[in-house]
Amino acid sequence: MSAVFNFTFVPWFRSVAPYIHKFRHQTFVIGLTGEAIAAGKLQSIVQDLALIQAMGVKIVLVHGFRPQVNEQLHAKGHAAKYSHGIRITDSIALDCAQEAAGQLRYEIEAAFSQGLPNTPMAGATVRVLSGNFITARPVGIVDGVDFQHSGVVRKVDVAGITRTLDMGALVLLSPFGFSPTGEAFNLAMEEVATSVAVALQADKLIFLSEIPGIRMHPEAPASEDNPIDTELSLADAQALLARLPRALLPTDTGFYLQHCAKACKGGVARSHIIPFAVDGSLLLEIYVHDGIGTMVVDEKLEELREATPDDVGGILQLIEPFEKDGTLVKRSRTTIERDIDHYTIIEHDGVIFGCAALHPYPEAKTGEMAALTVSPQSQSQGDGEKLLKRIEQRARAMGLESIFVLTTRTMHWFLKRGFQPVDPDWLPEARKRKYNWDRRSQVLVKKL
Structure with a gap:
């Protein structure tokens, strides 16, 4: 049994070595959906992130909280409201978002702090630092709809995030931004992750999402004859987005793809959509040649x-x-x-x-x-x-x-x-x- 294990482990470990060398000192921005945390995937994802960081990768983790906020709203007898695919954040929804963000940050920091013997976190010392790195402005009124406390990213504190990463810490961002007057705005996790990746000129933007990636024939049902397209050029991604209906829900084909394309246009070399439902999907996407999800690559059409x-x-x-x-x-x-x-x-x-x-x-x-x-x-x-x-x-x-x-x-x-x-x-x-x-x-x- 031991000989068989050695026979498979040694060549496998050697095969991932080039990727370990390649990604050392690179910066990855990870978008972690609130759905992944609600599905009980936080512990395994944190273990994989700690391992990736131990191999020299600088990590910015942006968490979402869509289902957690909705749960808080439901408990208060308040309905979740959306328009144009954006949450309408009234004062009650803002309170719920702040409560959810505080709880999730606590859970994430606790997960990174575990270090029991005989677990993947044994010996791991991951310092998690958060801060007011995002300046935001209000969405305002769109087509007659007042989005109230919902905002969009105005500026990213690149110097502050870079200094924190250079200290060896993992940067944890909640989908909140603050105005110069101290007002808090609820932001979309996907927009925060994309904006941060572009501002940092990160090497990768990775979304751990509800969908497994983009299929070869996106309009057709999932099947063996319609597998995941492991690599899309930016030009192909933009062409696909142009013919798809507007993506408003996270399960829509174009929802994460539109952010991947935006990141690549902004100078991020590679953007990924991978399924949080598959255990170890981060490791499979980063350290295995063909990966597990869809990678959007910034290759200029003329090149x-x-x-x-x-x-x-x-x-x-x-x-x-x-x-x-x-x-x-x-x-x-x-x-x-x-x-x-x-x-x-x-x-x-x-x-x-x-x-x-x-x-x-x-x-x-x-x-x-x-x-x-x-x-x-x-x-x-x-x-x-x-x-x-x-x-x-x-x-x-x-x-x-x-x-x-x-x-x-x-x-x-x-x-x-x-x-x-x-x-x-x-x-x-x-x-x-x-x-x-x-x-x-x-x-x-x-x-x-």
Whole structure:
């Protein structure tokens, strides 16, 4: 039993090491819904946050309290009121919000303070600091509706939060803001988390939400044929939001997505929507390659896009040196022009710095990734990784179950990214007929 455990644990732990190194000293803003706390998930989430912080990540935790405020209102015989997807905070609702926030802060601080032996918190010393880091202004009157004590973020005290994080503390924010006159405003957790992430230029914004992420076909029901889309470009997220109805409820597809898109537009490199219902979802999203929810990535449309006929010359210029030294098989202009819609390119300031093609074999539910090329000027900057991810996205969208490559010199790069070697006889019949046995290319496959 011990040998089996070692066999699985050691390679797993080694596989997460690159992510531990990558995220050390980075800043993550976590949006924790009140629903997650109401569902009894606080203890496990706190344990995971303490572990993530122990690995060198700076954390700002913004908690929500939607169900807790509604519960307080119900106990007082007062109905919860909403308009435009925003709570109308009258004086009674403001009192309830303050009570709920005080109770939740107490519970969260207590959870971070536990340190019993033989528990995940043993030896953890997480200092939790809160403060008046958010300046707010009133929502005011919108379409004739007076939102009273509901507010929106006006300013984030970046210097104060940064100093607190640099002290090694976890910053805990309630969805409240204060005006220069000392008036308190009830804010939306999602807006606070997004505003703080943008102001800090955080490396990640993560929402622990009621929904598992964004599905490949958001309008269709959840099923095995409609899995979670693990990565959306900012452009794709904005296009999806444009065709979805306005999101007013947290369970609406676009509710968290609109905040993720806003964060990415504001300079946050990656925003995530993950389910609080899955135990360890934070660890799975951060430290496992494909994650568990949906990640919105800030990739400018002009940098990573599908190729057009105007790009043929730039692609030829890019791949020519690699054809000459034998790294790539030679392709004629006619071949590239014919297959141009198969190509994805990366360009900077109008110059093509990387390309890759996906040639599908639908009958075998697979596709060949070919001509993966990155200019020597931009190698080691992650462009190859970006191209691979986009090719994987395109393959999934076509319903393919795997992609394969033929290579003679770059085998190890693909092995490190989840490809496995197979015999050339594995190839689809149509591709096997074109296989060059003299070149003796290695065939590597990655399941999607």
